[in-house]
Amino acid sequence: MVVNYDRLFTSRSKSLKSSEIRELLKLTQSAGFISLAGGLPNPQAFPVDVIHECIEKVFKTNIHNALQYGTTEGLPLLRDVLAKRMKEKKGIDCELHDILITNGAQQALSFIAYNFLEQGDTYITSAPTYLGALQAFHAYQGNCECIPMNDEGIDIDSLRRNLKRLHRTGITPKFLYAVATFQNPSGESISLEHRKELLEIASEYDFLIIEDDPYGELVFEGKPIPPIKSLDTKGRVVYIGTFSKVLAPGFRLAWVVASEEIINKFALTKQSSDLCSNMFVQYVAYEYVKGGYLDKQIQHIKTLYHHKRDVMIKALKEYFPKEAKWNVPGGGMFLWVTLPKNINTRLMFKRALAKKVAYVVGDAFYPDSSNYNSMRLNFSYSEDEVILEGIKRLADVIKEEMTTSYYDKDYYVNGV
Ligand SMILES: Cc1ncc(COP(=O)(O)O)c(C=O)c1O
Known part of the structure; x- marks a missing residue:
């Protein structure tokens, strides 16, 4: 048959x-x-040679742990250096337990969709936006509301108008997705003023902000703009960082910074998806960050x-x-x-x-x-x-x- x-x-x-x-x-x-x-x-x-050195270090110091299963949330040593770096470089106040390691930012986007989107649930994104996010959200049949971009990153007036329209029909979006700095695809950034306003609006309408930040450290000109997450005191922003654009995408290593409740849910999602991220690569990345090579x-x-x-x-x-x-x-x-x-x-x-x-x-x-x-x-x-x-x-x-x-x-x- x-x-x-x-x-x-x-x-x-x-x-x-x-x-x-x-x-x-x-x-x-x-x-x-x-x-x-x-x-x-x-x-x-x-940085092929330095990666080679870091691998040798892992072989000398931690090879048995590196070849073993690890915790779903990720290697504590790596999460700890990442937390310290996030605080120092980006003003994001977080600790090891606020961080979960994922297989690339793309896996984090898929966890967002899995945990926050029922079929037909509304989310907001700027237009244009990152294709891979649309794919991840589409996989869980989310309904997209697009807000045009302007020279301050996202058209806040249009966002307010659309939220009011949605509100009249009883719809509250689950989250707003933003690549706030040097966006893929446009290369544009959301201004500091608009970042603050986005947080206020998110609080007013009670939705999350998903801040996907692969390019935030690749600043050639002008002053870096603080991530939205660094302005968040209420756990309203889920921040996604990745090694893909600053080290190597082949590592498939990224991290989420979010409130404990969200990290716990994502850990459960990850358990059912892949148990844990590649331990060997996490140890190599740990040596790389700890050694100051990433900077x-x-x-x-x-x-x-x-x-x-x-x-x-x-x-x-x-x-x-x-x-x-x-x-x-x-x-x-x-x-x-x-x-x-x-x-x-x-x-x-x-x-x-x-x-x-x-x-x-x-x-x-x-x-x-x-x-x-x-x-x-x-x-x-x-x-x-x-x-x-x-x-x-x-x-x-x-x-x-x-x-x-x-x-x-x-x-x-x-x-x-
Ligand atoms: C905005 C954005 N988010 C996520 C990703 C996926 O990154 P990763 O390689 O960490 O999965 C990319 C890759 O191009 C991207 O541009």
Whole structure:
């Protein structure tokens, strides 16, 4: 008898969608292809020798524990150094027991969805937003309310208007999800004033703030803005940190800082999911942080990414058509390009594939697929000459697209 998989899969399983973007990006892995699309750190900057030293240290001092199962919450030594670092560097007042180690920030997002979203529950996010969060929340059939972004990060007036509208229909969102600093995808940050206001609004309407912070320490310009969690005295913010962008994503190591009640629930969720994170890697990460190497590495990649951002900006100025606009983020790994309104970057992608260059189409980061004339570019991954060549190719793609019949200069001038 043929297996009837359709009968076996749950409705939740059936609602899972493959990330269209990841599918598109598979096409870009052939030789000679330049991808400015992926959210990857620069592999040349991985601190290979120091990691080797830390591994040797683990072999000398803790190898039997490192090869054993560990506690679900994570290695206490690691949680302790992380707590101290969070206090010192970010002003987040936390202790070891406020921290839970996860397999990447992505696992933390999935725990958020598992614990806070019933089917149809509402959550809020800015638009654009991180694709992986949308995927995690979609897996638990959450209902997304999008708030547009502005130059202070999130449009607070629109947030208030939408909350009032939801309130009238008896809906209170469970949480607001924010990548508050150097957001993926836009590279923008939420201002300090708006962070404070978000906390007030969250308290007024009684929802949580999920602060996902992979890029917060990658500041090249300007003063770092304190994380929302550092302003939280009531346990209203769940903070997610990760080693992925400051050390190596292959470690698959991240952490959640939250109130004890939430940490306990997440520990139960993790028990049923994977028992504990990789102990060996946790010991290596502990040696790395304790040895002060993380701070040095962050300094190193800040300088490197600052330089790469400038290489990309210079190339954009030189090659992109004057109708294209972009931001100059003061940190992180991405910048955001907006093209004339009658260019659809998704339709244009075919032309980019032909020229062997890739970007991420902007509408992928919008739950309602709006904003079709934008794209995300990554500046951290590629070598300088590859960035330059990639931008040249992309400029040709855009110029060709603009000269196709549907490009109408008057429409652009009047329509934006
Ligand atoms: C905003 C954001 N959150 C979470 C993640 C996932 O990070 P991790 O590698 O720690 O799972 C990423 C990765 O790009 C990200 O940009």
